[in-house]
Amino acid sequence: MSRKDTLGFVIKTLDNLFFRNMFAYETSQRGMDEVTVMHGWILGFLYENDDRDIFQKDIETEFSIARSTVTSIVKLMEKKGYIRRESVEQDGRLKKLVLTARGRKIHEQHIGCIDVLEARCKRNITPEEMEAFLAVAGKLKQNLEEDIACSYARMSPSGKKTEGR
DSSP: OOOGGSHHHHHHHHHHHHHHHHHHHIIIOOOOOTTTHHHHHHHHHHTTTTTSSSHHHHHHHTOOOOOEEEHHHHHHHHTTTTTEEEEEEEEEEEEEEEEEEHHHHHHHHHHHHHHHHHHHTTTTTOOHHHHHHHHHHHHHHHHHHHHHHHHHHHHHHSSSOOTTT
């Protein structure tokens, strides 16, 4: 099997092409080069969940990204004025993430770009092929999440692998 036939290679290549296309479209059509694609996804998540409190942990879970990565992203988004952190009544230590007016406006511009890119990516793909792709992608995601959970379960509280496992 060629390296180019492996799942990891294909997925990473698609990911790179998707983000490059999004960036090219946004900068050429909308002048939105200041917003990263990940910022756009997070703004969309906050926008769609406006009816509930969203915390950093929710972002980690939704996008399967590490706490340190989310911390960096949230800090930058806050600095750029897209979001703000607010204390919650039940625990002053917890900070929910809230869209600012600027973040809402950026999302509304960004969502149009996503819709265009989605349509461009799906051309020449039948609804049945799309359904099959999403089913397979869901199984891949589930397998990977289970493997991560098993890896963490084999580690001791100190972060080191336990013997015999």
